[in-house]
Amino acid sequence: MTTVDPEASALPAALAEPTARVRRGWIALLFSANLGVWMAFFTPIQILLPNQVADIAPGHKETALAWAMGFGALAAIIANPVAGAFSDRTTLTVGGRRFGRRHVWTVGGAVLGALSLLALSQQQTILGVTLAWVAAQACFNAMLAALTAALPDRVPVDQRGGVSGWAGIPQALGLVIGAVLVTTVFTGTISGYVAVAVAVLLLGLPFAFLTGDDPLPREHRPPFSWGVLLRGMWISPRRHPDFAWAWGTRFLVQVGNALGTLYLLYFLEDGVHYADPEGGLLILILLYTAGMMATAVYAGRLSDRSGRRKVFVIWSGVIMAVAALILAIWPVWTAAVVAAVLLGAGYGAYLAVDAALITQVLPAATSRGQDLGVINIANSAPQALGPFCAAWIVVYLGGYPTLYAATAVVTLLGSVLVRKIRSVP
Known part of the structure; x- marks a missing residue:
């Protein structure tokens, strides 16, 4: 196949740096799509999968859950950059109509991922759960790759912090809405998976x-x-040293996030001894989401106006580390409530500003989807490592206090090292 260097001729709209600000309707639809995909990720991870695994293998639920989530995260690590790379090259024409690079992957990922959730709802073995979750992770990560690329494809640099804030809120809000659906409306495992698939x-x-x-x-x-x-x-x-530092710092912060959240239901059961752990988890998720919504868009817009990104990333990491230390030192319900608010506030600011920062260190417009897919490995890989590391820490290294102390250290390190990025203030 013969190609030409895009730099040698006028760039098409698909590759040009966007200059027109996106409107509220576009942001709302991107918000909705991200809400759907994050519901599909986190509602199973936090509620449906732990309950399903506990019913199948109550005697070794932690280890069984770690295997299912670990292999699912491995599928995500592979699927996200591969789908991003293919979306960079998509030139679909049907009936004389030319389609864009990204939307076909959004549609395909959503439809096939929903079917995977329906299959997951029917599994009665740990192997079946693992295979179905692998399929769901692969499909939804293809969808996520396309949605993530929409930011540098369509949004100008001086608007990306605020838009990233809106795109980041669904990471928590999706879990809240999903948790409400599967704990109060569709209370069975099968009906819960069906509800998420339709959503x-x-x-x-x-x-x-x-x-x-x-x-x-x-x-x-x-x-x-x-x-x-x-x-x-x-x-x-x-x-591309700045890209490497952006990847590494995102990886560390997400490792901390994985360590701190993957076993939260079990922490409430076995560490806090809360009488209603599922109800308590829902309360903490609501508080976390409130904190995140309070800071995400505001911090993103402040970074847009100031032109500075790194200072917001650093302070958001400090706030998250403080939240984790509270859980490590005081494993009681009141401390968990305070920590949930702080963790949400810090993570909301981090997601908005760091996402905007990353789009400013991408190597080339021709490979935005693939490069962001590589960045998304820093989101997915901790989901593979986190369950095994967390289980090992809880079982062998002192339980939940050690787990949350490690969360604080890793998170703080990831946020502080963002200072190594030179091309973005």
Whole structure:
């Protein structure tokens, strides 16, 4: 296949740096799509999978859950950058109509992911649960890759902090709405999975059907081979040091987040000895979400106006570390309530500003989807490592106080090291 260097000719809209500010309707539809995909991720992780695994293997639920979540996260690590790379090269034409690069992946990921959740609801063995969750993770990560690329594709730099805030809120709000659905409305495991599957379609598909998606001319399509694809997964830290530091700091913060949240239900049961752990988890999620919503958009907009990103990332990490230390020192219900608010506030600011920062260190417009997929490995890999590390810490290294102390250390380290990024103030 013959290609031309995009720099040698006028860039098409799909590759040009966006300059027109996106409107509220576009932001609302992106918010809705992210709400759907994060409901599909976190409602199973926090509620449905732990309950399903506990019913199947009550004697070793921690280890069984770690295997299911670990392999699911491994699928996410692979699927996200691969889907991003293919979306960078998508030039679909049907009946003479040219489609854009991203929306086909949003639609396909949502539909196939919903079917995977329906299959997951029927599983009666740990192996079946693991395989179905792997399929769901792969599909929803393909959807997430397309949605993540929408930010640098369509949003100008001086608006990205605020838009990132709106796109980040669904990470917590999706769990809240999902938790309400599966604990108060659809209380069975099967009905809970069905409700989440329907929600991801209703919330995710309108963004693909109602917003623009610039088509990529074939002459600007990057060359493809499996060798090229695999080599593209490695972005040289020597040639792109700021990208490498952005990846590394995101990885550390997400490791901390995984350590602190994956076993929260079991922490309430076995550490706090809360009488109604599922109800308590819902309360903590609501408080966490309130804290996140209070800071995400505001911090993102402040970083847009000031042009500075790193100072917001650092202070958000400090706040999250303090929240984790509270849980480590005082494993009681009142402390958990305070920690939930602080953790949400810190994580909301972090997600908004760090997402905007990352879009400013991407190596090339032709590979935005793939490069953001590589960044998303820093989100997914901790979901694979977190369950095993957390289980090992809880069982062998002192229980939940040690777990949350480790959470504080890793989170603080990840946020402080953002100072190593030079090209973004």
